Amino acid sequence: QKEVEQNSGPLSVPEGAIASLNCTYSDRGSQSFFWYRQYSGKSPELIMFIYSNGDKEDGRFTAQLNKASQYVSLLIRDSQPSDSATYLCAVTGRGYGGATNKLIFGTGTLLAVQP
Amino acid sequence: EAGVAQSPRYKIIEKRQSVAFWCNPISGHATLYWYQQILGQGPKLLIQFQNNGVVDDSQLPKDRFSAERLKGVDSTLKIQPAKLEDSAVYLCASSLIQTGVAAYGYTFGSGTRLTVV
Numbered sequence: 001q002k003e004v005e006q007n008s009g010p011l012s013v014p015e016g017a018i019a020s021l022n023c024t025y026s027d028r029g030s031q032s033f034f035w036y037r038q039y040s041g042k043s044p045e046l047i048m049f050i051y052s053n054g055d056k057e058d059g060r061f062t063a064q065l066n067k068a069s070q071y072v073s074l075l076i077r078d079s080q081p082s083d084s085a086t087y088l089c090a091v092t093g094r095g096y097g098g099a100t101n102k103l104i105f106g107t108g109t110l111l112a113v114q115p
Numbered sequence: 116e117a118g119v120a121q122s123p124r125y126k127i128i129e130k131r132q133s134v135a136f137w138c139n140p141i142s143g144h145a146t147l148y149w150y151q152q153i154l155g156q157g158p159k160l161l162i163q164f165q166n167n168g169v170v171d172d173s174q175l176p177k178d179r180f181s182a183e184r185l186k187g188v189d190s191t192l193k194i195q196p197a198k199l200e201d202s203a204v205y206l207c208a209s210s211l212i213q214t215g216v217a218a219y220g221y222t223f224g225s226g227t228r229l230t231v232v
Contacts, residue, residue, distance in 0.1 A: 036220075042225075043226045044206075044223050046221075088158070090220070105159070
């Protein structure tokens with residue numbers, strides 16, 4: 001079982017629609033959860049993080065976390081063509097001594113927003 | 116605040132040659148990470164430094180990869196000899212304190228794209 005799993009996509013949505021990106025993780029000890037956006041040929045850019053169960057909103061982005069189900073998602077409202085990118089889910093992983101001081105990434109979901 | 120600097124941006128080498136990548140983290144960031152991202156995959160941690168000490172190198176192929184972080188600032192990652200499967204983007208990231216990543220994640224440099232032919 002992979003530590004962080006995402007559907008590779010592509011996820012295609014029309015402009016103005018809601019894009020829903022999902023991620024599951026295997027380590028119940030993971031404490032923090034991140035979404036990175038990566039444009040083709042560029043490095044990952046942090047867009048959201050969440051620690052507590054429930055929803056966290058930032059502009060058009062909403063991160064959702066359900067630790068009991070080991071599930072985290074990202075909703076993008078009013079999707080724009082400029083949102084077309086790969087979205088990477090990352091969770092804190094256990095390093096030496098058990099400290100959660102590194103990020104483990106999923107393979108990413110490619111989002112394509114159609115004009 | 117200046118970001119994480121990496122060089123070179125691109126490198127093409129033949130298999131069995133050696134190559135080195137350089138990273139300068141954000142000023143004051145004690146923790147530095149090297150990730151490998153193969154096309155179509157997510158970044159995979161190779162090595163993590165806290166100041167100039169190695170914290171985690173469990174996924175570093177030590178028969179061919181080496182890394183150092185002298186004086187707790189700049190870092191270099193070396194591959195010798197390179198294999199075709201080493202073709203990837205090598206990303207450097209830094210965070211303020213070791214536990215800081217749990218709160219804020221970290222910032223990536225622009226990466227070095229390596230092609231081994």
